[in-house]
Amino acid sequence: MVLDLNGFKVIQSSAKPGGAELGLRVHDKGNTVALLFLFLAPKEPRGNAAACRQGELDQVQKSMGPNFKDVKLNPDGKDDRTIATMLVSGKNGQYLYGFYGSTDQCLSIELYSDPETKLNLDKASSFLTRQKYDAAYVPTSSDKFIYAEILYRNQQYKASAPIYADYLQSIPNDKAHQTQRRIATDEMGMALGISGDVGGARKVLQEAVKSDPDYPLNYYNLACADAEEGKAADAKLHLQQAFDHKANTIPGEHLPDPTKDDSILKLKNNKDFWAFVQTLK
Incomplete structure (x- = not known):
């Protein structure tokens, strides 16, 4: 994973033992927040970004409950080189997600804004496209x-x-x-x-x-x-x-x-x- 956080500042980090998960919360100078998590994929479903997205969508729908309105999915994410996205609309605004995935890993990126501000989708989409995922990356x-x-x-x-x-x-x-x-x-x-x-x-x-x-x-x-x-x-x-x-x-x-x-x-x-x-x- 190679991150481009230009214009954003890391305000929180988290990790789980054994390389199971690494997470970052970043914030720009305005009202956009991004959550990035690289984690070991669950046994089912797994295999690509679309599978990672489905697992996250199930969790989002469950956590939002009646506040969940609708979701728009793109057709990509069929291998570890393409991103799968989803735009979730809820009672408190919109959430743009991007996913990369491989056999045993998922990279999840969630972007949202403060409750009082509408998410700038162009800016959020640009942030997603700047992030790079390489399933064969060896940590330095x-x-x-x-x-x-x-x-x-x-x-x-x-x-x-x-x-x-x-x-x-x-x-x-x-x-x-x-x-x-x-x-x-x-x-x-x-x-x-x-x-x-x-x-x-x-x-x-x-x-x-x-x-x-x-x-x-x-x-x-x-x-x-x-x-x-x-x-x-x-x-x-x-x-x-x-x-x-x-x-x-x-x-x-x-x-x-x-x-x-x-x-x-x-x-x-x-x-x-x-x-x-x-x-x-």
Whole structure:
């Protein structure tokens, strides 16, 4: 899928684990909203854009109920290179849909306007024709990072971790990719820790320290893993190392305040440890 969102701004993103779905909500400067979903096609019906459209039409009719008025279908969408469209009229206005489909995928695009405004069909149709679908498209490393980020931002931490791992394996371990590698490793480690795999997080972060010993968040996140396991001495060591390297954060990034960190707070009852934490600046 190659999207042309010129004139539109992404205002919301969503994803499901295992590559099952990726969604975007975009809005132009006026009153037009577009919802785009790329998802694994259901077992029935499947096979082309027309089949994807029929599945969506069934859902639209069901959700609109008595507000559904009529629908106009075009005859296309018989293979993965042609688009199938439908124009739905409801009590609250018109909705223009476009679909691409292949054996196991559907791309659904829905355009509508604010309730007070009539949908500009010429503009909406132009948006549809600009979008490109390729059933044989192979995701790039950047695509993998975006997918992992969307899962992470939607608190699907466990699902995001293997996508971050796949992304890290797909990029060179060199200076040019250092910032991307640091961000992905940081978020992968946190994702594993938050989802309960503290051992997995520790393994990732220990490897990160070996390959990138100057980056402070590798040590900080290790300290969090230590605190989760009640290891005050190790947490103290890793926190000190984090703050010793704090000058090496990514531009615009800052070390978290350990006195407000949920993981570090688990060792607050250790008086010696907590006295040390309060000295960190």
